[in-house]
Amino acid sequence: MNMITLIVALPLLAAFLLPISDRALGSVSRFVGPIVLLMNIILIMTLWQKSEGAPFALALGGFRPPLGISFYVDQLALLFALLVSILALMLWPYKADTNPRVFGLMLLLTGAASGMALSGDLFNIYVFFELLSVASFGLVASLRTGAAFAATTRYLIISGFGTVMALTGVALIYTQTGTLNLAHLATLAPQQLDNATGLTAFALILLGIGVKAELFPVNTWVPEVYATASRRVSALMAGLVSKLAVLVIVRLMVLIFPQPEAMQLMLALGVAGVLIGELSAWRARDFVRMLSFSSIGQLGLVFVAFSIPGEAGILAGLAVALHHLLVKPALFLLAERWGGSLGRLEGAGRRSPLAAGLFVLFALSLVGVPPLPGFWAKLLTIVGLLGQAAPLYWFAAAVVLVATVAEVNYLFRFGLTLFKREEQSAQVHKPHARIDLGTVSVMGVVLLTAMFLIAPLGERMQTIADQTTDRGLYISTVLGPVGGAR
Amino acid sequence: MTLLDGLILLALISVLVTMLGYRLPVIGWLTSALFAGQLLVLFLMSGLGYGGDTIHSSVALSIFGQPLSWRFDALSWFFALITIGAALASSLFAAGEWGRQYRQNGGNPGLLQFSLALNVLTMLILLASGDLLALFIGWELVSWASFLLMAMAGGAAFSWAMRYITYATGGAMAILAGMGMVYQMTGSLQYADLMAVAGQLSQAQVVILSLLFGSGFAIKMGVLPFHLWQAGAYAETPGPGTAFLGSISSRMGLYGILVVLVQLIGLGRLIEIDISFTWLSLRDLLMWVAAITIILPTFTALRQNDARRLLAWHGVGQGGYMLLGIFSATALGSSGGLMHVFNHATYQAALFLSVYAVVHRTGTADLNKLGGLVTRMPLSFLVMLVGIIGLAGIPPMNGFVSKWLVYRSLLIEGMPLLFVASVIGTLGTILSVYKLIHNMFLGQLRAEHSEIREAPWSMMLPMLVLSLIVFITGFMPGLALDWVAAAQAAVGLPVLQHSLGGVEMEQGGLDMTWLVAVLFAGFGIGALLFYSTGKTRHVNQLDNYAGGHFLTADVRYHYSDHFYAGLMHRIGHWYRESFQWLESVLISLTGFVAQGASGFYRIVQPALLMLVVVVLALWVVR
């Protein structure tokens, strides 16, 4: 079981050692990161194999839960830990002139993210979340332009205040229950958190962590940060970091805050995010910001999907989140050479047809054209939303549907621009770097494979959703079958 | 492996072949051959067209717990026949010289063939769908395949295709919402389950479902008020693509309506529902929408100066007849509506192809820049003549038969105003198609066109075959009515009792065989009268009564612009372009809201919002 800690510890260790050893190792250091990530992937795979899908818990420091701090490893956690490593590997800054410090930050981010996925109590989550934040600040500012620093500063302030709110929320929970262990909280929640205080705590944590998850209204940092950071970092932020924040919120919601009010709060914020994100993207005039706003809208959709009560919601949310996790990084990577106003991009697709084709593929999946995976995600969401009685859910379904129309419009306005015949004053379009295009192609292949394997994937996701929604399983796994609750 | 699997596999192979071999010079012929092969497979399945059993696909999936299945019934077969036929004609048209010229002008004929093959594949998938989920998947595939075909020309086509896909996505989302509702009501997306509960649904549920599905599918058909995209988008598609789209693409919407509204929910439910404050039932309302769809686009077509656009607008209008017939829910009317799908496809394809034959030779479809081509392109003229007679619904072509069936059912049902509305549409059509043929083929031949030749045989062949079909199914409508009757049975509509010549009825039937025979006998006598007397002398077109002047080739002596000046004096100011206005208002409104939304990211300080939340939260906790 030490493998679990290894998953978190290995990247962290490498991250701290790398800057020190950099001088000694020289150019070798740039291989350390990928190797660590690869090891991580193998570790998680073997773990998954060994556990055969059954969840298990791990207490750190020798204290039995609920006293100590613990890890909880189920399929969802493993899946996200795996995705963290894979995505980090794909989006690794391979460029030769990369500052070695960036490698360290990347590894730090990976370690923190894995830790966040696996953590079983609020304290751990908080610590890893902060680590993740610090790593992301560093990465975002790594281009070292004035705009990047300014954007990072603004991001940091919002994020910092978000942390304050999340902490306040945690404090509220603690006041009510006297514990921070998720399993223990889950047993206490029905009696002690199903009230206004609990709801407030949830709202505070939602908003605090939501800063990372691009939740409306605390996502104003998104367009400027994504526009100033390097595309790989933007891809990582939009694809991965946001999803991990969502994961935490979902864990909390399933285990501690299953009240309908909490769900509807999240739903309302999600709907607002969809609406504002997609409409802003419709108005956006350059590719990167269009993607940023679109990302806000998509994250809104993720929240909307997760706010459907019960297993259907987890399934739908998981589908939307995983899909976005694949598609948005790919689009950001394509933006590496296509950053700029639409006018600049006329005919760019004719220069690099592969890139343009991939763009079309991802855009089609993003708007949910069957049989691409995006469609199934959207279908699950809509069917789930319409299955609810509360009118807010129906409103949400309508908003999601209308937003899709806007989404099609802006994505393909851009897509067609790529194929426009070039004017005489043609821009010089640099072709995509081979590594970018290769990564995106791999992602495209993954997308298409997912399309063909959608039936078995669906079953697998169903089991994950089953497991995630099973509160009893969580409690008994962490606290023991007898129920170690004091 | 069933025949259906074979058909779809062959369509898939066509797509792959065209995708891989789009650079080959013979790709056009190859694609045509593949389409012909698909048609062959379809004929092997022709038992369906005569009431045979449904053919199921051996492929069945289950995704996220939703079973997906595919099958072909008589209705699917009927639509598939039209689809593949239209694709074959279009592909053949593009295969030879047209494709070569298109390549010279910087186009990519292989891409066109690929899009055609893709469209056919997606349409077959749609037609084969055996449950709502499969239907939706097919629907979206068809939408995006058409988008490819529309956008491939570039330039102005982009903005039209954009407009189309925006509308189409709106429609698809409406359908998705409808599906979600069905799922909520029945817990499944199977046809059978919806059919089973259709009788128990509340009126409100039926209304919402009909509106969602109905408007979703209607967008593809260009039914008012969703018609603005269609004419332009079709007209900007490269030649044969227009013919294909114009003849069948938008009818996929009709297929959807047939399946969901007619087969699953049942028109009987729609008739039961009264709309408050009117005498109309929901069904009547839909019929009125159809009638307005006949009239307004037809009179819009009347004002067009571009042959392609004129025809495309008629395509929108003719869809109204199909809907009108089908919503009448009678054996006569629905057979008229269904048969009109077939008829419209044949003559519309013939018309578009003949227009593109002219464009191929002269380089323009502008009705003010052509004229007198009948002497240079007599066969194309013949095709267009047959086509416009069909489009206008005048005997002896097939368009008359289907319209007759619709009129007759409206008469029996006692719907005078709808009857008048549909006749007004026909009259408008006659006016506008005469303008079309007059401005292109009749009148003065322009000096620069005096040397052009008839279109090459590779283009003539599909045109002639299509016009032959237009005539034969007009002469012997029973040939097509057999399929129509089988399709009616498949969707649960009353089945039309018909004969080879049409319909035998006590209270006034129709026997086209007799009528056409007599008509041609009459023409024969007329010809006899004409040719047996006095020898005629052919004169130059400029040897004309010109008020004592002598004409020369540089004198423009062709009445083409503002053709119906008198009519326009009367009705010209009725063209208010209200729908255009409505659409632009909608766009502006969205722009305004979007401006506000993106303004949020510039103005609002998020910490302010957080502060508000904190204060509120703590006030709650106290």
Add this chain to the structure above:
Amino acid sequence: MMTLITELFLMPLVAFVIGLFMVLMMRKIGARLQRRVGPPFFQPLIDIIKFHSKETQISHGLIHDIGIIMAVGGYIAAETLLPVPGMDGIADKGGIIALTYFLMIPSLGLALGVGQCANPNGSIGISRALTAMLAYDIPFVIVIFGVSWHYGTTNLVEMVNYQQANGWGIVEMPILALAGLFTLQGIMGKQPFEIYVAPAEIATGPMVEMGGKYMGGLFIMQAFQFYTAGVLYTTLFLGGGENWPTFLMKIFIVVSIPIMIAYMFPRYRTEDMLRLMWKWPVIAGLIGLALVMH
């Protein structure tokens, strides 16, 4: 079968002969109203023969010829759809709707022929003629609907049988009959609705390039047109043909009414015709329809 084929030949012939008499009647009435003697008995026939035997026969191309053939042939075919006493022809195979559309074939033929002449004045005439068709056909189809609904059939033979059993349509549907009479004026193309022909200004109108047997064809067409209008109206409202004497009387009276009106009125411009036709006959038709269907 044999009798049917005989009828099919006989019916157009009878129609042509009667039509000639109607043309003669028109010219006579016109002459009398203008205090002239009028043409001799055989003048309409003589005109046609004369036109066909002219030496100068100017053709503007194949479609010019075919247009005239379609115009004449279409009417010949249409006459077989109109039942007359003792002969039903193929009236039961088409009915009123088919007949209405059959009557458009000659117009289309004429339009094509004129178009081929490459004379803008001819095309203007066609543009006006088609507009006029749009004008009078709208009240006309209202009348057709009302009548068919009332008789419960579109079969003209059945309509005649109904009226002979239950009394004439004009008694049961007077307002519709009035509207029908109004549209008859337009269908026959007589004043005040004859601007598209514009016989006084030969430089404008379908006839501008028509000479010789082309004109002769148009004369034949006119004969058929009168006959068709008369028989159609008689069949719809006046009980159709019980026997030849009363039938002839009825159709001549029917045709004489528009002719008389024609000689008393100046002409309307195209747009004014639209306005007129879309107002009074449509209102009358709708009222009549409402009364029939109530």
Add this chain to the structure above:
Amino acid sequence: MSDPELHWLLYGGAIGLIVIGAAGIVMGKHLFRIILALAIAEAGANLMLVVAGLRPDAVAPIITGGMIPEQMVDPVPQAMVLTAIVIGVGIQALVLSLAIRVYKAYGTLDMREIRLKMAADIDAEAGVDDEVSQEGPAGERPLELPDAVTSGGPGQ
């Protein structure tokens, strides 16, 4: 002072600090003051955590011999506060260093000016005109009518 009163006082103080910090962030124009406000808010949150774990009658959580004292202060919130303080300090250092960089780049610490300059930089990089302009999206507006519609066809 009784326990509940003390409790509520501390609690109120914590909330007060958070609100003061939030207000400072919202209203502050100067970057440095905003950073300070953030620090105040963080202090408030930490205080809140401490208050949450406050049990005046309990003993320190020192476990000896494997037995857990009955009246023990829960160690978790205290550990958490410690961690939070450390992280907070780290983040403040980070943001201050960023502020220096920003000042070097833009020559100001006024947040509004920074924002405007940053937006201008982003726009310039993307090749988009000033974002404030009212001209609508770049390229063509979606669904805009091609000329052909309004003029009735090409070539007119």
